[in-house]
Amino acid sequence: MENRISFWWAIVPLIAMIAAMLITIVYLEQGPHMPLLFGTAVAALVAWRSGSKWEDIEEAMYKGIRLALPAIIIIILIGLIIGSWIGSGVVATMILYGLNILTPALFLVSIAVICAVVSLAIGSSWSTMGTIGVAGMGIGLSMGIPPAMIAGAVISGSYFGDKMSPLSDTTNLAAGLTGTDLFVHIKHMWWTTVPGFIIALAVFWFLGRDFSAAGTDTADIATTMAVLQDSFVISPWLLLIPLAVFVMVGFKVPAIPALLVGVLLGFVAQIFVQGGSLSEAVGVLQGGYVIETGNILVDDLFNRGGLDSMMYTVSMILVAMSFGGILEYTGMLKAIMAQILKMAKTGGRLVASTVLSATATNAMCAEQYISIVVPSRMYASSYKEKNLASKNLSRALEDGGTLTSVFFAWNTCGVFILGTLGVSAFEYAAFAVFNYTVPLISIIYGLTGFTITKQQSDDYTPDTVQPE
Template sequence: MEKPKKKISLGLALIPFLVMIVAMTFVIIVFEGSPHIPILLGAVVAAFIAWMCGYSWSDLEKFIYQGITKVLPAVIILILVGLIISAWIGGGIVTTMIYYGLEIISPSFFLAAMLIICAIVTVMIGSSWSTIGTIGVAGMGIGISMGIPPAMIVGAIVSGAFFGDKMSPLSDTTVLASGIAGSKLSEHIKHMLYTTVPAFIIAFIVYFFMGLKFAGNTVNTENIDAVMNNLQANFVISPWLLLIPLVVILLVVKKVPALPALTVGIILGFLADILIQGGSIGEAVNALQGGYSIKTGNETVDHLLKQGGLDSMMYTISLAMVAMIFGGLMESTGMLNAIVEQILKLARTGKSLCATTVVSSFFTNVITAEQYISIIIPGRMYAKSFKDKELHPKNLSRALEDGGTITSALVPWSTDAVFVLSTLGVSAWAYAPYAVLNYCVPIISIIFSLIGYSVVYTNKKEATD
């Protein structure tokens, strides 16, 4: 006979989260390990508590599978991004971007330029991952050659990519947030301008002044010249190769789904490797699996171009699976709800409810390591409260993105942060302080909410709060 299921209390719900955080602190900071085991430990504790409260093993197994299922679309994208990085390096696309980037962009303006370029590209294609895996990889090559610290470069790339991901009508998170909240997509995007544009301006100013220290006399021009000469000696550098990323961008703009668009990019990069760069079919195929590598005699170039491949994504894929085991258990057993419900009690007014939603979405990101859940769970839980307080649905959709979409890359064990680590080789622990836009947006959103600026009511009254 099945045991009756008890409602899990706040105290019990916090235990798995606290265990995971403590274990994460020791494993990552003290032992310099990976977050997989601490997250699994948190999942084991969550499963044990749920079992003690009446959930059967078959229930828990189902919750785990449900959690993993949610991350499968991201896993497929990860696989394709790993392949496209390798194909585009071998095909000379990335090296062409690096070469012309070194010629055109000055070191003093590099960080600000990466913010703008990544923002524009992601607004056009709607995918931060695709931008990071292509433009971001090239940007890392350019920036490192200029002597700019990798963490700063990644901070600017992430800021630009997530601005675009948040503001693009093609972005899945943008569409998801507006749909969950019940607001029109156009209204949702316009309402996000209030918090996202000021954050973008702040980020631009910070990167501009940050870049001044790398101007002229502080940069080793001999190193840049050596990199450019080395690239030219080992690859065919041609502006025609830039047509390949342009084709992918145009496909996505024409509303071709991301998977076939990325597949076209992989095929074109593979063909460029063989037909333009003169590589062999065998080497090109092996590079798709194990990643591209080359020995040019220049250590900087060799390091920059040793990237990509299916194998390089396995760390991220395994972490995504582990994170969703924990997230699936926390969500389906009601533990996450128990925590968020207590937070909701703090929101007595419409203004505080908007701010609370931002905090809740970030907190959900920390617990579940997945930005989609950070939009879905608070969105479902707070929708009625927003309606009861006569707040326009676009307040909810904006708060979900300000606290969920934009902060995911700041959580070191999230799928976004691990993707950045796998792709660009820098962890969130290092780049988070430089991801200016990503932490400015939620801060601005909370401040604006509490003072009532841009908080819109359906009854057109500013505040009876």
């Protein structure tokens, strides 16, 4: 299916998409769907001009979409779990207890650490953001903290745990594709990940000083707590529902059945704990929870969830993956990567190029997995030629691919965060400190040679990697 496409023709769809994205979002104040469709059309025209048949272009789009199907299933389940946990009182209980325990000054640090621990235990940033993150947004907003800051802290913590967890799919993917032992890969990531998270926590502590208890309107917090207690049955027993999900995933139960259990438990609790009818509980799963308390903060936070709420996200992913599929499977992305490889003359530049290429792939193909898969194939032989250990490649892939996916509003991760936390990439980008600090540290390490190790005799062999 691939054709020989020049670098200059290969970047035409990307330039067209980005230009359309800027005009549509910045000037027209519309969503990213149409610019992505426009970019997809331009990519199809370039592929056709370069010799691809229309049926091959269609197949490229289908391949891109098929790659995202597991993510789409997770997104749908997250929509159901948000609706059922709001309707069951789980989210209200978490927020109420959080308001009693957490202080405004340390909230950003606390929520980042909590999300990091949960994500490390279950290996999923999306599940963490869709559960703990939603409750954290409610707590932080009640304290008067801007939503972009809260989202940045939630994202930073969630991606720290996801990146370092042996249960994470991206962690296993990066290790597996490069033939690196999983725990060697995780150990090598500590050099970039831990300093990045420490810097993020320091920034959140500094930002949190502006939200000390003395500067917080405690009357607003008290009002929010009273509204929650009037609107929901609050019980510590409800916390067993999220605990059950986290325990299941911790025992390596796959994410989909674990989330389904969470949906079912929330559905049952809405009927038997909150006193809702069967019809209302089913309606919440479909259309989300609806409440009118007169309190703007509570109404904005709790009117969400359900299958319908995720259709914007799903449609965005379908379009984005069609665009990415054409770039990937018609040879355009390969042409772009080949040009980048020409500039990677040294080992240090090679590491920096890997991080930047993974970031660029997140922008071009709008999918985190592609940003790991494609550069891993493109750069493996170059790392061998320069006598660099495979763990350098696997770390650079995660530093650039896993973490930067959140910065593009049209990427599946950016779209998911907008759907769950209600904050766009353009708003939270400056506060997702961990996600841009780690790639910068990785690039600096590459250019200076710090922690960059030479390959051993049997590196790049998946079954026989020498331990450190």
